[in-house]
Amino acid sequence: MMPPWSFLCAVALTSACALASEILLMRLLSIIQWHHFAYVIISLALLGYGASGTLITLIKDFARRQFARLFPATCLAFGASLTGGFWLTQTIAFNPLELLWDPNQWLRLMAVYCILLWPFLFAASATCLALIRFGAYASRIYAFDLVGAASGALGVVVLLKLFFPWTVLSLIAAATWLAAALAWFGLGLSPRIGALVILAAAGLWAVEANDLPLQLSPYKPLSQALAVMGSKIVRQRSGPLGLLTVVENSKVPFRHAPGLSLMNPKEIPPQLAVFTDGEGPSVITRFDGRPEPLAFLDQMPSALPYHLLVRPRVLVLGAGGGMEVLQALYHQAESVDAVELDPNQVALVKEDFADFSGRLYQLPQVRLYLSEARGFVTASSKRYDLIQMALLDAFNTASSGLHALSETYLYTVEGLATYLSHLTPKGILAITRWTRTPPREELKLFATAVAALSQLGIQDPGRHLIWIRSWNTITLIAKLSPVTTQEIDTVRKFCRERGFDPAYFQGMRPEEGNLFHRLPEDYYHQAALAILENDSTFFSAYKFDVRPASDDRPYFFHTFKWSSLKELWGLRVHGGIALLDSAYLLLLESLGQLVLLSALLIAAPLFSLGLPRGELPTGKVLGYFFALGLGFIFVEIALIQKFILYLSHPLYAVAVVLAGVLFWAGLGSASLELLRKQLRRFSPWWPVFGILGLALWDLRFLPWLIETTANAPDWLKIVLTQVLLAPLAWCMGMPFPLGMAKLARHWPQGISWAFAANGCASVTGAVLASVLSIHLGLTAVIGLGLLAYLAAGLLLGRSWRLGG
């Protein structure tokens, strides 16, 4: 029997909701906890995809008999477990910061992901049930599944633009019930009114249950700010890039001035704190048009460039609440171009607190651009006297290594080279970062700047760099022209007057540094000299990985080294916990758990309840579907990362590439039936060869595309992206349904088990891809994905022939 259209729509809607839930839960958990814990929790919860296949294999007879009732029931359970699960998660007092101290926290972490596993288990069960029931139409089911997922990826971004995340949660839950109603109707269940009742309940749920209060961890900066007397929330804005919360405190004012001189005699004017997903804060500083109250902005290391330039034309990357823009205005910049990614952040300054901020972004000498920083510079033809990169992340987040897994194209060799090439001949690139003890990404930044200057053909990069530090921030200055003696005198004077330490300039004597803010040794100066001497032993001897970040390995914040693990682990309870890259270790820990649990889920049906042997070799079937899971996710994740650089907006890149890959793969799956009818000798090797050839072509073509169309309008970039992705993804959509169709004919009991193997491989592969891209680079991850496809092809070709 052919699956009814309304049933296929239910499959697509469930799949859309599953992908939307994945993204949404990640957002919600990032708000109440921290981003990397959200990633770990969701990675493990997604194992529900694999578990669904195992569960259905174990109840296969019941599932076949009761399919018509089970399918809508799983949709209903998906919605209920999604909202109920998130609510339950919030009641668990899980504190990730205590993981290394308190063993109970591990149990709570497990409880959290066990709860959040259920929505994904139910969602995947729906697809798996559909494949079992309509196995002969696997390509059609898979096509609706993929196209549904694609619309979920796009839809959730739109919903997050329109609503607060907790409202989106209710809307997605309601949509799962709509899927249940569609299936009820499509599968002809009686009473027919049941579909209407479910529909009414879904509508009621969407309208009524859209105000789930969020319980933020008490250790998040926002919670801590709100515990202080006199604080209150004055505004909230939400978007796909984050939940912004503005806090005012009349009794204990916010005084955000990173690296402020200990000698600063100036008052800091009133500020509003802006927390992004409960983290931060960044600030909006009151500006009444007078420069005097802004004098404190001259007392920070980031003010140095203004002492080396006269009335510069400035570009501020990451303008946020406008502190660096105010700093430029205070120093009488001729013009300021401010670039900010998040429209809500801009709206706070331009609209909600326009009077408070002195209509900063509407001033005649300030021009605001809503854009991603590196993409803006790449596309710009302007040249600036000063490009200032703002200090956007919070000190505590930076100091705890929580960024370790975040990729960023801002601080790569290619990125810095791009900024430098947009400077006027005597222009300055200035980057301020928080310091860590012992230094880590600060040194990586210096090494990256040296590599960028070398890439631009500068013979002696040391003559083009200045580095100064306060007790907690460090400012790096890079120039295209050599630093002059006069400029060095200015640096010395600037540092002396404010109690800052020079860390490097050409000709600096060791005794000139480490005077005001003393470290056991002047690590910064020593490291600068070693990096400039191209001393390879320095990089191997330093206990953190401070080699330059590149576009292929854009993990600027990742400084973990395996060779140091033993020592650092031994020190963790002796005050050395901050030396460990906790995010990376957690990633490895979750990878270990995923491998173990996946093995259990795949093995359970084979050994416990005796999956009957089919006509096909079990090992080959397992290998085929496992390889497909790995291959698909490796290629997809690495492509998303690669296209972030091209589309220059992380969010849109994810939406465009993810939705694109899923959509075209869905069409690939849908076209299988037609292809096999038209081409009687259609070989399953064709899509595999297609994937290999097209991926290699894309990899070769992408750098050229980035270079030649960097200035193209966004719509054209999106079209070109799709043109590049479509043939590859089209082929990627074929091998899975080909295998499923074969199973449906020769080993129907194996369908759900193969589904489990594929699900486990995708989920484990996602985390594995993150680990591999940190160490080997994104290109290597695509390469490994292609090897997985090749392996699948070989397994397919050797003894499991699918043709005919």
Place this chain on the structure above:
Amino acid sequence: MYGLTFLIWLLALPGAGGWEEQARAQMVAEVEREFRATAKESGKAALSPNVRQALLDVPRHLFVPPALRTAAYENRPLPIGYGQTISQPYIVALMTELLEPKPEHTVLEVGTGSGYQAAVLARLVRQVYTIEIIEPLAEQARLRLKQQGYANVEVRVGDGYYGLKEHAPFDGIVVTAAASHIPPPLVEQLKPGGKMVIPVGGQFLVQSLMLVEKSPQGEVFTRQLLPVSFVPLTGGH
């Protein structure tokens, strides 16, 4: 560490008296081990006798929530509510040592928290002023310190940024509230020759200790100390 917890738990059973003294002695022994291990980084090879005695005397278990009392003497930070923590005993001991407290000293603490650090300091100096910005925490600490008879600790509720001008200058200042910068008014209220200690990092995660020193001539400089025995470079660099 878990062995110690179990021992404390056993000792804490009804009828088993004096467990706190034994647990405190074990805690101090652990702190002394840490001091020896980090002597090179901190410049403090051992606890001075008066700081050691203060740690032995202050009933730390009365400064943590009742549910966590059995863990009070473990060398780890513990949550005390409102997103705040009581620092691990080793960090409290090290911060106290870095201040080099003397009986005639007046010390300011910004960020009272549980009041434990103030209680330790109160046994070593003439007067401690402590300011807390979270009202309920300040009230709890005030009551706790009063019940334990600390007459030389004054708890205030409010903004610690400007210190306490009326009691300045101070021989020592402890700033436990995280900030993007060191408040210049506090530097001003430090006596020449005085010391200010600031733990750097988040809750449960002390990255380093910042020691701000004012020379007898009034020059100000900072020293960043790792609370752990670690050198980032190996070999001849």
